[in-house]
Amino acid sequence: MLENDQQKKYDIPVSFRYDPFFKNRETFLDYSCLNISETIDHEPFYYDMLVLQSQQEKPWESPNKYVPLLFEKWKQRVPKINNAFAKRKINAETNELMIHCISLFIISLYWSNNSSVKSLNIEDANILKNKIKPINVEERLLFIIKNYTKFHSFSQLKQLFIEHEKAFYKKAAIDKLKNR
Template sequence: MLDNHDTEYKIPESFLFAPFSTKRKTFKKLDMVDIDDILSKELFYFDMLHLVSNQLSKDPPWENSEITVKAVIQQWKMLEPDLQISYAKRKPNLEVESVSIQSISLFLLALFWANNTPIKSLNVKEMMVSELKLKPVNCEERLLFILNKPTGYHSFIQLQQLFAELEKNYYKTLAIQGLKQKKEITAYE
């Protein structure tokens, strides 16, 4: 029998969509606790694990979005300048493609986790983005545009705008929730 950290799971069919799909068909169980470490190893780790295993993590990232969404947005902010420089030099290459797909993946994580739900599919038409409460305007159409040409300059601009809108709406929602909680506490006193 394999050690717990050697456990391999089959990548769900719903996660095998271009441009995200890879030649890999499995992913390993990770024994890490730091969200940044996990995201650097396997971006959709928690979402895939949720679909394939009865071993749901104790603290799924979509239920602790105040910490995890901030971490995802921070990772995007570290990737964004490199992409911007690559596009300014007009030198798209394999690295730009890889970073672009990673950035799109980060947006999807931020979008779903901000809505306290896991990603169930990487096929935009099966994501049910329209049912999410917290999302940028015309999010589904803009995602389809980006995924049609993930390394295009205009796709990068759209992705920047989607992240900016999501981040603004997310922090606004958190602030409103904080005010409501404060009012409820004050009302009980």
Template sequence: MLDNHSAEYKVPEAFLVAPFSTKRTTFKMVDIVNFEDIIRKEPFYFDMLHLASNQPCEDPPWKNSEVAVKAVIEQWKMLKPELQTSYAKRKTNLQVESASIQSISLFLLALFWSNHTPIKSLHVKDMMVSELNQKPVNCEERLLFILNKPSGYHSFIQLQQLFDELEKNFYKTLAIQRLKQKKEITANE
């Protein structure tokens, strides 16, 4: 923390990665209460705060992944039509770049938080995607492809497929967990 009064933190080096934020060196403690607004304005806020702060965040989103990942998926579903329209109208890469980077950020949140872990780096090689239990097939290679040209149409298609696979796995895992809990409850009665 840089200053106790302003609650400003240094952006962890692992988050100063292209195409994500590379110009900012600090971020501020947010006073926004709405979770969706936070991830829309500063997608990696909770993950950066986890690394930059001496005090861990109370109730981080990866500890309550059922609620957090659902909210992230909803954000993606709101952004996706905008990107589809942009590609259909053949808008330039600059016009879709911001929405593309936001979408990639949301995928990373959903990927890590569904595995109950924060993002520790935006460098794909340092993400340790292979160690995650829940992940789409060939996730690391596909992420590298997407990040190589984030606003490209083929990257968008790949991202869409990654989100679809992750969402299916996420809800399947939730259903299995609920079934196990239900069996445990009935076994204990």
């Protein structure tokens, strides 16, 4: 069923049309027939873009359920990227994988703060308003996006994920204690 001519398409919102995420694309496909894990594999910003078009499903309203899924997807992809950099065999597939992983990080950053991603323009995205976030996340993320083909960006992304995951689970533990 996926990616055929009959499948419904939506316009990518202007606020999401930033390189390297959506170069040469103006639409995204309807993946409503898939579960959230499969949908994120195909189109990481699917739910965030669709909510701007009145989509009902809002995974950021249940961060304890969905953010760990994003962390797991990241961890599944790390060995492949690590291997490509170790062998110095960076190709289009590796670059796409890096873009996907950067997308996973951005989504995890917003969803963990009960918010959807509203823009991929990092400088205008109000990342600093998020309570759960790594230190200097905006500057670090800008560097990673501009240099996603470089090993140092991959290293920085790994560090951001580690810091963010710790902050996320710390907040979850505190919330759990408060609700006792």
